Amino acid sequence: xxxxxxxxxxxxxxxxxxxxxxxxxxxxxxxxxxxxxxxxxxxxxxxxxxxxxxxxxxxxxxxxxxxxxxxxxxxxxxxxxxxxxxxxxxxxxxxxxxxxxxxxxxxxxxxxxxxxxxxxxxxxxxxxxxxxxxxxxxxxxxxxxxxxxxxxxxxxxxxxxxxxxxxxxxxxxxxxxxxxxxxxxxxxxxxxxxxxxxxxxxxxxxxxxxxxxxxxxxxxxxxxxxxxxxxxxxxxxxxxxxxxxxxxxxxxxxxxxxxxxxxxxxxxxxxxxxxxxxxxxxxxxxxxxxxxxxxxxxxxxxxxxxxxxxxxxxxxxxxxxxxxxxxxxxxxxxxxxxxxxxxxxxxxxxxxxxxxxxxxxxxxxxxxxxxxxxxxxxxxxxxxxxxxxxxxxxxxxxxxxxxxxxxxxxxxxxxxxxxxxxxxxxxxxxxxxxxxxxxxxxxxxxxxxxxxxxxxxxxxxxxxxxxxxxxxxxxxxxxxxxxxxxx
Amino acid sequence: xxxxxxxxxxxxxxxxxxxxxxxxxxxxxxxxxxxxxxxxxxxxxxxxxxxxxxxxxxxxxxxxxxxxxxxxxxxxxxxxxxxxxxxxxxxxxxxxxxxxxxxxxxxxxxxxxxxxxxxxxxxxxxxxxxxxxxxxxxxxxxxxxxxxxxxxxxxxxxxxxxxxxxxxxxxxxxxxxxxxxxxxxxxxxxxxxxxxxxxxxxxxxxxxxxxxxxxxxxxxxxxxxxxxxxxxxxxxxxxxxxxxxxxxxxxxxxxxxxxxxxxxxxxxxxxxxxxxxxxxxxxxxxxxxxxxxxxxxxxxxxxxxxxxxxxxxxxxxxxxxxxxxxxxxxxxxxxxxxxxxxxxxxxxxxxxxxxxxxxxxxxxxxxxxxxxxxxxxxxxxxxxxxxxxxxxxxxxxxxxxxxxxxxxxxxxxxxxxxxxxxxxxxxxxxxxxxxxxxxxxxxxxx
Numbered sequence: 045x046x047x048x049x050x051x052x053x054x055x056x057x058x059x060x061x062x063x064x065x066x067x068x069x070x071x072x073x074x075x076x077x078x079x080x081x082x083x084x085x086x087x088x089x090x091x092x093x094x095x096x097x098x099x100x101x102x103x104x105x106x107x108x109x110x111x112x113x114x115x116x117x118x119x120x121x122x123x124x125x126x127x128x129x130x131x132x133x134x135x136x137x138x139x140x141x142x143x144x145x146x147x148x149x150x151x152x153x154x155x156x157x158x159x160x161x162x163x164x165x166x167x168x169x170x171x172x173x174x175x176x177x178x179x180x181x182x183x184x185x186x187x188x189x190x191x192x193x194x195x196x197x198x199x200x201x202x203x204x205x206x207x208x209x210x211x212x213x214x215x216x217x218x219x220x221x222x223x224x225x226x227x228x229x230x231x232x233x234x235x236x237x238x239x240x241x242x243x244x245x246x247x248x249x250x251x252x253x254x255x256x257x258x259x260x261x262x263x264x265x266x267x268x269x270x271x272x273x274x275x276x277x278x279x280x281x282x283x284x285x286x287x288x289x290x291x292x293x294x295x296x297x298x299x300x301x302x303x304x305x306x307x308x309x310x311x312x313x314x315x316x317x318x319x320x321x322x323x324x325x326x327x328x329x330x331x332x333x334x335x336x337x338x339x340x341x342x343x344x345x346x347x348x349x350x351x352x353x354x355x356x357x358x359x360x361x362x363x364x365x366x367x368x369x370x371x372x373x374x375x376x377x378x379x380x381x382x383x384x385x386x387x388x389x390x391x392x393x394x395x396x397x398x399x400x401x402x403x404x405x406x407x408x409x410x411x412x413x414x415x416x417x418x419x420x421x422x423x424x425x426x427x428x429x430x431x432x433x434x435x436x437x438x439x440x441x442x443x444x445x446x447x448x449x450x451x452x453x454x455x456x457x458x459x460x461x462x463x464x465x466x467x468x469x470x471x472x473x474x475x476x477x478x479x480x481x482x483x484x485x486x487x488x489x490x491x492x493x494x495x496x497x498x499x500x501x502x503x504x505x506x507x508x509x510x511x512x513x514x515x516x517x518x519x520x521x522x523x524x525x526x527x528x529x530x531x
Numbered sequence: 532x533x534x535x536x537x538x539x540x541x542x543x544x545x546x547x548x549x550x551x552x553x554x555x556x557x558x559x560x561x562x563x564x565x566x567x568x569x570x571x572x573x574x575x576x577x578x579x580x581x582x583x584x585x586x587x588x589x590x591x592x593x594x595x596x597x598x599x600x601x602x603x604x605x606x607x608x609x610x611x612x613x614x615x616x617x618x619x620x621x622x623x624x625x626x627x628x629x630x631x632x633x634x635x636x637x638x639x640x641x642x643x644x645x646x647x648x649x650x651x652x653x654x655x656x657x658x659x660x661x662x663x664x665x666x667x668x669x670x671x672x673x674x675x676x677x678x679x680x681x682x683x684x685x686x687x688x689x690x691x692x693x694x695x696x697x698x699x700x701x702x703x704x705x706x707x708x709x710x711x712x713x714x715x716x717x718x719x720x721x722x723x724x725x726x727x728x729x730x731x732x733x734x735x736x737x738x739x740x741x742x743x744x745x746x747x748x749x750x751x752x753x754x755x756x757x758x759x760x761x762x763x764x765x766x767x768x769x770x771x772x773x774x775x776x777x778x779x780x781x782x783x784x785x786x787x788x789x790x791x792x793x794x795x796x797x798x799x800x801x802x803x804x805x806x807x808x809x810x811x812x813x814x815x816x817x818x819x820x821x822x823x824x825x826x827x828x829x830x831x832x833x834x835x836x837x838x839x840x841x842x843x844x845x846x847x848x849x850x851x852x853x854x855x856x857x858x859x860x861x862x863x864x865x866x867x868x869x870x871x872x873x874x875x876x877x878x879x880x881x882x883x884x885x886x887x888x889x890x891x892x893x894x895x896x897x898x899x900x901x902x903x904x905x906x907x908x909x910x911x912x913x914x915x916x917x918x919x920x921x922x923x924x925x926x927x928x929x930x931x932x933x934x935x936x937x938x939x940x941x942x943x944x945x946x947x948x949x950x951x952x953x954x955x956x957x958x959x960x961x962x963x964x965x966x967x968x969x970x971x972x973x974x975x976x977x
Contacts, residue, residue, distance in 0.1 A: 126791075133791055140798035144882065252891065252922045257788075370975060391854030391893055401892055452884055453922075460802075461885045467805050467947045472693075485803050487945065498714050498974050499705035502697070 051227055051241075053098035055286045055523045059107045059171060060245060060447060061097040061228050063219065063410050067105055067173035068206040069180040070412050072292075072443060073187065074158055075168040077117040079195030084118075086194035088530050090170075090187075096523060104174040104183050108526070109290045109518035111135075114167030118529050124283065127259040131451035132289055132517050137161060144460040146481030151512040157294065158200045158514040166199060169292065169518050171445075200514075202294065202443055204412035208422040209341075212413055213297045213440050214332070214478075214509075215424040217342030221360045221384050223406035237396070239403045246449050247275070247285030251404035256449045258284025261528075270528045286522030288447050291407075291455045294514035295479070297441040299418045300434055302509040303427050306332050309503050325428050331503075332424065334494050335477035337378030340424050344380070349373035363387045365394030371495035377474040382462045389469065405457050407446040415440025441513070451517060466491075482508045544623075547745045549837075550680045550738060551594070553863050554618040554627060555669040557601075562610045564645035565600075571642060572598050572937040576800075579940035585638040587940040590630055592621040594683045595861060595878045597808055598642075598938040604868045605814075614646055617876060619861045621682040628664050632657050672829035673901075675862040675877075679841040680738045681955065683942045689954040690946060692722075692731050696957065696977055711970040718977075719961055734962050735955070750838040774820065775914055782816070785907030789930030797933055802882055804944035806860060809886065811932040812867070812874045814906040822870050825904040829864055832901060843952050846894040854893045858886070860948055864901065873905060880947040887926055895919035907931070 053061070064070070077083045095105040110118070112133050115125055125133070134141065137153045137160065147153055153160030170187065174180035184201070191198060212218040226238035242250030246258040260280040261271065271281035310331040311324045330351075333339045339352035342359045346368050365387045368374055374381050381388065384406070387398040415438060419426040448454035462468055463476035466489040473491040475481055482490045494501040521529065560568060571584065575598075580588035587596055596618040603611030620627040631639060639660065643649045650659040699721050708714040722731050738746075761768070801807050815825055840846060840855070845862075847855020862877035879886045890898055899918035903911040909924035911917050919925045943951070953976050960973035 130791055130794060134795060138795055138798070140795065140801065144802055250922070252920060254920075254922050257923045390857070397854065404888070404892075453888065457882075457884050457888070461882055465881065467880065467950060470949050470953060472945075472950055485805075485944070495975070496705075498708065498711040498971060499700055499703070499977065500975075502701055504701075 052286065054096050056097040056245065057107045057287075057520055057522070058095040058097045058099065058101065058105055059290075059410055059520065060288060060408070062100075064101070064105050064173040066102055067175050069174045069177050070204040071172050071180060071184060072202040072204075073168075073170040073172065073184065073198060074166045074200040074202070075170065075191070076164055076197045076199055077114065077167045077195060078197055080117055080119060082193075082195030084530060086191075086196065091526050091530060094523070094526070101173075102175065104172070104179055106173070106183070107171040107520065109169040109171070109520045110529075111166050111168075111516055111518055113165050115519065115529065117167050120529060121261075121265065124259055124261050124265065127257075127261075127283075128519065129257050129289065129451060131456065132519060136293075136515050136517055141456075144456060144464070145512075146459070146464050146484075147512050147515075148481070149483060150508075151481070153512075153515075156512070156514045158202075159292075159516040160514070164197075164199045166516055168196075169290070169516075202414065204414050204443060205416060205440075207413050207417055208420060211340070211422040212442055213299050213415070213417060214302055214336075215299075215340050215422050215427055216332075216336050216338055217340065217359075218413075219409060220338070220342050221380070223403070223408055225408075237399050237403060239406050243404065243406060243449055243454065244408055244447060245286060245288050247282050247287075250449060251400065258282070258287075258449075260284070266528065268531065270531060271524050283521075283525050283528060285524070287525050288449055288520050289451050290410075290518040290520045291444075291446045291448070291451060292514075292516055292518060293444040293512060294414075295442045295444050296439065296511040296513045298437065298509050298511070299427065299440065300431055301507060303328065303332075303424070303431050305507055305509070306335075307428065307431065309506075325425055328428060329424050331494075334375050335378060335492060337374045337380035345374040345378070363394075363399075365398070369393065372497065375492075375494050376469050377471050377477065377493055379463075379476050379478040382468055382476050383458055383479075385462070385469070405454055405462070407448045407454050407458060409444075409446050411442050411444040411446070413441070414443055441510070447520065477506055479510050482506065547742065547749075548623060550682070551619065551621055551676050551861075552624050552627075553671050553674045553861070554616070554620060554624045555671055555863075555865055556616045556664060556667045557613050557669050557867070558643070558646040558648070558667045559611055559613045560600075560645050561647055562612075565612060568614070568642065568645040569600065569937065571645075572600075576938045579938060583638075584641055585635050585938075588942075589634045590620075590627070591684050592627065592630070592682070593940070594619040594621070594686075594942050595808070596938075596940040597810070597876070597936045599810055599876075599934060600937055601812060601867075601874070601934065604871050614642075615874075617863075619878070621684070624668065625665070628661060631664075632660055636660060669865060669867075671863040671865040672826070673833040673836055673864040675836045675845060675859065676841065677845075677860050677948050678843050678952070678955075679837070681951070685735065686943050686946070686951050686954070688730070689951070689958045690943060692728050693954050693957055693977070695725065695728050696722075700977060711967055711974055712965065715960075715965060715970045715974060722961055731958050731961055735958060746838065750834070753834050753838075771820075771824075772914070775824065778820070779911055779914075782903075782910055783907065784910045784924060785928055785931060786924070787931070788927050794930055797930075797935055798883070800935065800939075804941055805947050805950075806858075806878055806880045806941060806944075807883060807886070808876070808878055808936045808939045809883070810874070810876045810934050810936055811929060812872055812934055813902075813908075813932045814872055815870065815904050816906050821904050825873065825901070826866075826870070828901050828904070829866075832864070843948060846897045853896070856889050856893050857952075858889060858948055875902075878941065880949070887929060891919050891922055891925060905932075 093106050094108055095101045142148055154162055159166060172180060172184055174183055188198060210217050210219060223239040225241055225244055227241045240249060240251045242248035242256060246256060250256045260274050261283050263279050263281055266281040271283055272285055274280040274282040307328045310327040333345060338344050341352050341354040343353050343356045344359060344362050346362045346364060347356050363386050385402050387394050389398055391397045419430055446455055463479050464481045464484060466473045466475050466484055473489050474493055475489050477492045490506040492503040492506050575582045575584050587593060599615040601613050601615055649663060705714055722728050815821055844855035844857050845859050847853060858880035860878040865874045867874055895918060896915040899911045899915050902908050903914055903918055908928055909918050909921040957976050
């Protein structure tokens with residue numbers, strides 16, 4: 045494994061190593077390039093403002109990613125473009141991708157706000173972060189000035205909304221179990237089961253101790269030696285090295301529908317009228333926790349199966365097999381048990397092998413919430429009080445962003461084989477209750493099963509609470525790759 | 532195969548039939564009729580169970596079926612594309628051909644009139660059709676059955692049983708039972724009172740004692756022969772392996788990536804059910820040594836698949852710490868063109884990505900053993916190491932060799948192999964006595 049000393053953090057965009065938690069204000073600009081020659085000087089200037097992983101920005105930060113189409117606009121040679129990954133080149137909209145990602149029917153790209161066939165082709169993604177709204181606005185306004193005169197066009201500006209206690213809109217703490225990459229955390233080197241650096245960044249050994257498919261150029265295509273030589277052949281220069289793929293999806297969250305449905309599902313027994321509303325709320329929140337696999341505070345059900353325990357600080361420190369192989373604490377189909385199964389799947393559940401298997405399907409999440417919360421407290425009990433206060437649907441959700449070196453084996457695998465798959469882990473008709481598609485292969489799949497003794501509880505007719513509203517695959521280049529693109 | 536050997540095989544098969552069998556028919560097609568045939572197959576593939584031409588759902592003993600169009604071996608100047616029909620059936624191959632002719636002979640005529648040698652309109656009788664089909668049957672060299680003896684009919688019935696029990700449990704207040712056994716008894720009573728599913732109280736048809744005894748004797752005899760070969764011929768085998776090791780240094784691995792358009796076209800027909808069909812064809816490495824290696828390994832594989840990995844866990848050897856794969860329903864290896872090419876087909880659960888990942892993560896050694904005889908396969912090290920473990924090379928290799936299924940039918944599209952095994956255990960658990968703990972374990976399956 046490459047040692048930390050040899051990693052050039054000054055070559056890696058900062059988003060790879062940090063989520064900019066100290067910069068709560070963020071927005072994303074989606075641009076198209078109309079005139080490459082006019083745009084290049086502006087882009088070079090822009091590239092100079094990028095934050096790299098060796099810095100700790102506390103005022104503002106800026107990162108830049110591009111689509112396949114964007115690289116083509118920058119006149120990258122076709123042979124080089126062809127050396128990018130299949131998923132990046134195909135994009136998110138092919139018939140097959142729609143199918144496996146669940147982007148059909150109301151989620152179809154035709155209805156998307158951006159990234160679909162009905163909206164303009166996206167070339168660039170500008171990720172902007174700042175310590176407060178004012179700083180962010182100053183920065184983004186400056187960026188936008190003269191953009192059109194420079195051959196660029198702003199297609200969409202996506203704002204974000206910092207929510208209390210690091211929660212997402214349904215009211216659950218988010219962003220807890222990030223893949224642990226030893227090279228990024230030299231201060232806590234003792235943690236076992238590090239995800240291989242090559243799973244997150246191109247140009248390093250991946251979970252199979254191999255190099256993931258990445259763009260390489262012939263030495264003569266890089267006459268100024270802007271790039272490093274590839275570790276496999278001195279005739280090739282590594283355009284992928286220290287870069288990675290960025291998956292962006294705008295996911296609308298229907299918060300009132302979520303809590304309304306759960307309220308009905310949890311309390312539809314005959315005695316509900318005699319119960320006081322506190323008991324009924326507790327039941328609703330408890331069912332929601334079963335679906336998520338965590339309590340609103342973020343404490344995992346495996347850690348505290350009966351009620352929320354906000355005092356547990358190590359919310360990522362648990363496994364499934366030894367304490368809950370049957371799903372009695374955390375249901376087998378719960379969101380976090382599907383998207384990060386830890387040690388619960390074959391081969392040999394409970395073993396290091398099982399964890400290594402899961403570790404080859406991890407993604408580094410960097411998303412942010414958007415839209416106003418249903419209640420600023422972000423407390424589900426408050427949500428249940430105000431469940432009917434909104435007369436019209438409010439645009440809110442998650443700007444889901446994740447980084448991975450192999451989109452097919454990481455992001456798409458998690459979404460398809462784990463989240464959308466109704467037969468996941470021995471189940472029959474259960475998609476991921478939070479993010480899973482409710483119709484797969486033309487069949488309605490909307491059950492949620494809570495394993496119980498002596499006999500399970502089953503909920504039918506789970507509506508979709510999350511809708512895809514936009515999305516695209518991007519490449520997040522290294523400093524060197526960016527200067528190659530812009531040269 | 533010489534007629535004598537074939538005859539002996541037929542007699543053996545009659546005395547000791549395998550419960551499930553693999554049918555492969557390969558027929559060269561007439562060039563001018565290829566495009567019409569493609570269109571026809573596309574129409575069938577719009578609704579494989581219930582299309583008007585060849586409605587597969589009429590066959591109770593059929594698990595999976597597919598049509599492939601296979602380009603001829605490497606001489607582009609001569610046209611010899613052939614049609615391949617494959618089916619996984621319960622019972623004898625010849626019985627299934629009879630069924631085909633009984634139910635869909637009109638549809639078969641429409642398809643097969645594009646093939647060389649098919650009886651002309653006036654000469655089409657049941658026996659002339661049968662003679663034609665039977666003479667084009669290809670044997671396969673190795674055949675994997677997820678669970679030997681589990682019939683398509685039983686799979687579908689056990690699925691209906693589970694569905695009925697789900698509805699029953701949904702309407703039940705399980706907390707009102709004072710023990711798990713009492714709850715189980717209520718389930719059994721429900722099954723008994725329900726004429727649609729009361730068959731489930733009778734235990735499953737199992738292969739007869741005699742059948743199993745012959746299987747065991749067969750395995751013992753083969754093992755004994757194997758040991759004798761090892762004892763007498765080990766110097767030869769060591770030399771063989773050493774020679775292969777030396778050859779590995781010269782082996783050329785395929786380094787080109789499959790075309791994106793090609794991959795996207797292949798993907799377009801995938802992921803329409805809980806499982807997928809896979810088909811890939813490739814050339815064997817040239818030379819007698821490789822041909823003999825491939826043939827002998829397939830013979831060995833066939834023995835192991837039939838006698839060892841016959842209960843749902845392919846290539847799992849807990850003693851060696853090797854995890855198996857429980858997501859494959861059927862798989863088969865068929866030599867084509869006088870051992871020039873090998874066709875691999877399977878029906879597996881989940882996405883191709885997860886299938887490849889299973890190969891790479893769990894059974895790379897087994898794949899390497901057989902497929903390292905294929906031209907361009909990722910370089911192996913001592914035959915079992917590396918190879919498929921080279922993730923990208925391996926995925927590219929598959930992408931370069933995968934072929935499209937023109938038609939694919941599954942008899943139980945919503946079920947994975949794990950589901951099917953669970954349904955079987957639900958059925959089995961309706962019989963016999965259980966203590967509280969056993970009843971709890973059984974009820975977890977529901």
